[in-house]
Amino acid sequence: MTRRERKAQTRRTLIEAALCLIEGGGFAGLSLREVTRQAGVAPATFYRHFSDMEDLGLALIDEVGLMLRQLMRKARKRISETGSVTRTSVNVFMEFVQSNGNLFRLLLGERIGNTPSFRSALQAELNRFTEELTEDLERQAVRLKTSLGDPSIAAEAIVAVVFSAGVEALDTPGHRCQQLMERLILEIRMILTGAAVMAKKNQAKIE
Template identity: 50%
Template sequence: MAGARALQKEKTRQAIIDAALMHLSAEHSFASMSLREVAREAGIAPTSFYRHFNDMEELGLTLVDESGLTLRELMRKARQRIEKNGSVINTSVETFMEFVERNPNIFRLLLRERSGTSVRFREAVAREINHFKDELTEYLMAESDYSQEYAFTLAEGLVTLVFNAGAEALDLNPIEREKLKERTILQLRFITFGAASTKEKA
């Protein structure tokens, strides 16, 4: 019986999260979203919301955490799929752009809250982006003989470039998005080849 209640509670909590994500759009930010809107979309009474989250800020922070985790898991799997002599840049960019195309609301949330008015939101998004940088740093160190500091500097540049491309991709049509993807891949190659060349001369 207790297990059934716990399962139902988790289902309701997920319904609240899904409802909030559904309401996000280019015109509707999380900051403009009301608790009543989310509760109505989730099919619960507004008072029931508080059984799962203390307030809307806690819900927003949960969305940021889960969105970042989802994207990191996708990028991790993308790197694992790369066969010997395969292109980590091509696979990573394609995976990232697919995520942006299929989950524009999630990516908009990360972009908006990255520079939003809430300090806690900004810190949460910065933490997620730092996770990307740290994981890529570890990958670069494993694949090359880069020092931790050198690998992190390179990772920071790559992550910044890809996130900026993702932001631009949100408002593009499929043809323009494909051209952007090709440019991003080329730009990433410039940076990684430049990093390798600089390392050799150092």
């Protein structure tokens, strides 16, 4: 096995270890030595891969970004198969929260955490997500020949509502998740119909 591959491999081990440890205590209460211990590697080895814990954190945030993009892609694919937009999106989202819980915790925990570089990186990641949703909403509006006014506002509201439900889902036992999803779907529909109605009123005012 080549040296680059080996290095990449232990790097991955470290990332996985950190991700695993986040589950039981956030990123803030997470020590370099814990990570190396969990990874089965000497403390000094850490410095061959990251200069800092903050550096590791930024690598984790890259993973979050990747996750969100995969999430979007998967949702779009399934929507084009099934048709029902909201319900399918919510389904995909909840599946992701269940299986990538730790990344999710990172995303929402460090958004308020101490480290400024984390906060801005994560906020940027979230903004990108909102933008993509905005574009989707725009396309949908064109397709259905309606208007949502400024779709970015609806998108922002939807993202807030969805992620809030995501947090709640993190420690909701599986069987009560269905309930949670039904509420979430209603909330999203509220926002969308509200946006449509308000857009129509504004249109009427202008004409």
